[in-house]
Amino acid sequence: MLANGSLDQVLILVVEDEPDMAREIAAQLTSLGYRARIAETGAAGLEAARRDRAALLIVDRMLNGIDSLPMIETLRNEGIRSPVLVVSALASVDDRIRGLKAGGDDYLIKPFAMDELAARVEALLRRSSDTSATTLQVGPLKLDLIARSASRGERTLDLLPAEFKLLEYLVRHSGQTVTRAMLLEDVWHYRFMPRTNLVDVHIGKLRRKLDLPGDPPLIRSVRRSGFILHAGE
Numbered sequence: 494m495l496a497n498g499s500l501d502q503v504l505i506l507v508v509e510d511e512p513d514m515a516r517e518i519a520a521q522l523t524s525l526g527y528r529a530r531i532a533e534t535g536a537a538g539l540e541a542a543r544r545d546r547a548a549l550l551i552v553d554r555m556l557n558g559i560d561s562l563p564m565i566e567t568l569r570n571e572g573i574r575s576p577v578l579v580v581s582a583l584a585s586v587d588d589r590i591r592g593l594k595a596g597g598d599d600y601l602i603k604p605f606a607m608d609e610l611a612a613r614v615e616a617l618l619r620r621s622s623d624t625s626a627t628t629l630q631v632g633p634l635k636l637d638l639i640a641r642s643a644s645r646g647e648r649t650l651d652l653l654p655a656e657f658k659l660l661e662y663l664v665r666h667s668g669q670t671v672t673r674a675m676l677l678e679d680v681w682h683y684r685f686m687p688r689t690n691l692v693d694v695h696i697g698k699l700r701r702k703l704d705l706p707g708d709p710p711l712i713r714s715v716r717r718s719g720f721i722l723h724a725g726e
């Protein structure tokens with residue numbers, strides 16, 4: 494899990510070129526119990542993000558006339574996955590979409606109320622502490638989300654990328670029934686439901702890799718709805 498244990502250790506990087514705005518945001522964050530650090534240019538923000546491992550970045554869209562989206566794209570390309578809240582006076586739907594596509598996680602239009610900023614920050618941090626773990630474990634199953642490798646007990650599983658994605662999804666929903674429709678939508682990104690046995694074929698392959706003869710089966714079928722991963726917890 495993220496090193497989010499106590500609130501006062503959570504560092505938020507504020508990349509904002511207007512000093513008054515930066516100070517106001519930082520003061521708000523501090524009053525909420527976070528640590529805030531300010532960078533005034535995209536270059537300084539990039540450097541601080543690489544160095545400080547902030548739990549969250551708040552990035553102004555225009556920094557001294559320079560669009561900050563390429564900086565966010567650079568962060569993402571370098572594997573820095575901290576959530577980014579883009580704040581901007583650019584309010585069009587296109588701008589919002591571009592901001593999210595560049596790797597921003599949320600987009601807040603200026604001017605905004607500080608309470609609104611606080612609510613967004615808290616929501617993003619909550620979401621990221623759920624998803625930013627680099628390993629997942631249920632029972633004997635262990636997934637390394639960075640190396641994209643998986644093991645059951647001592648045995649390394651030799652999974653194809655699609656099988657890994659499927660297993661990751663099942664592990665994230667372990668103990669819950671996941672339907673074929675959920676899998677097609679969330680794992681394969683189908684927008685419509687084709688008549689296909691794609692899911693069953695992949696589940697079958699995954700099962701053969703997960704369970705050796707004599708192992709308790711980890712994936713069970715749920716009649717007429719889908720599957721459930723039970724890893725003995």
Ligand code: CA
Binds near residue numbers: 555557
């Ligand atoms: Ca600005």
